[in-house]
Amino acid sequence: MNPPGTVAGAERRKQTSEPLTVAQPFLIQQQWDAYTAEQHAVWAELVRRRMPQLREHAAEEYLNGFEQIGLREDSIPNLADVNRRLAPRTGWNATPVSGFLPPDAFFEMLGARQFPTTTYIRSRESMEYTPEPDIFHDVFGHVPMHAHPVFADFLQHYGRVCAGLMQDKDKLERMGRLFWFTVEFGVIRQKGRVKLYGSGLISSHGEGTHVIEGKPEIREFNLDQVMDQKFLVSEEQKVLYAVESFDEIYEAAQEAEKRLS
Numbered sequence: 001m002n003p004p005g006t007v008a009g010a011e012r013r014k015q016t017s018e019p020l021t022v023a024q025p026f027l028i029q030q031q032w033d034a035y036t037a038e039q040h041a042v043w044a045e046l047v048r049r050r051m052p053q054l055r056e057h058a059a060e061e062y063l064n065g066f067e068q069i070g071l072r073e074d075s076i077p078n079l080a081d082v083n084r085r086l087a088p089r090t091g092w093n094a095t096p097v098s099g100f101l102p103p104d105a106f107f108e109m110l111g112a113r114q115f116p117t118t119t120y121i122r123s124r125e126s127m128e129y130t131p132e133p134d135i136f137h138d139v140f141g142h143v144p145m146h147a148h149p150v151f152a153d154f155l156q157h158y159g160r161v162c163a164g165l166m167q168d169k170d171k172l173e174r175m176g177r178l179f180w181f182t183v184e185f186g187v188i189r190q191k192g193r194v195k196l197y198g199s200g201l202i203s204s205h206g207e208g209t210h211v212i213e214g215k216p217e218i219r220e221f222n223l224d225q226v227m228d229q230k231f232l233v234s235e236e237q238k239v240l241y242a243v244e245s246f247d248e249i250y251e252a253a254q255e256a257e258k259r260l261s
């Protein structure tokens with residue numbers, strides 16, 4: 001087994017070359033030229049609203065990833081350009097899909113280092129919150145972290161473990177909580193301060209501000225507690241779990257596999 005961050009390039013390429021099967025019907029092309037000036041303007045406004053807070057309060061790995069994959073403030077990303085920068089780093093791609101995926105397709109894609117990415121962007125009427133996933137949440141919120149080697153390995157492993165648990169609803173629910181309190185609402189302590197890395201905190205001004213204002217209880221990351229911790233999607237989070245390094249979530253996915261498989 002490779003320790004975090006040491007999967008060799010050749011092995012990575014082999015891992016990503018597996019063709020998708022259950023996810024295949026959901027794959028689409030991004031029609032980048034079809035975005036309107038108004039849609040680019042919505043992206044620009046969303047990014048400009050978030051960046052001042054994130055420059056101060058986001059994990060440095062998120063901010064580095066944002067630069068490394070070439071995201072811009074002024075226009076919706078072209079996923080082909082993002083992938084040209086991202087794939088050589090960690091083997092991950094942001095792969096366009098038609099919308100919500102069923103769990104088996106979602107986990108299959110994570111296991112193949114392909115992040116299911118919607119191409120639609122929210123309208124100006126739902127700048128703060130959109131119930132449907134959109135490209136702002138998926139790319140601005142998620143994809144920069146995929147440039148980080150340890151996070152990249154964690155997320156693939158997470159997908160593979162879940163793909164092996166498809167028949168067990170209870171175990172999948174426990175794994176879903178691990179996803180929620182890391183990938184979606186994760187925080188990390190850096191230089192004594194709580195920094196954001198979860199996509200739900202990165203992409204939502206309200207959720208990010210809620211954490212910065214110290215409203216949720218921040219507990220030390222603990223796999224057992226996380227897997228027992230119920231949450232409501234519809235409410236601001238009352239408790240979050242802080243890691244000290246991304247090695248912790250990589251190890252948590254390994255440990256979860258041992259306990260649940």
Ligand SMILES: [Fe+2]
Pocket residue numbers: 137141142184199200
């Ligand atoms: Fe998300």
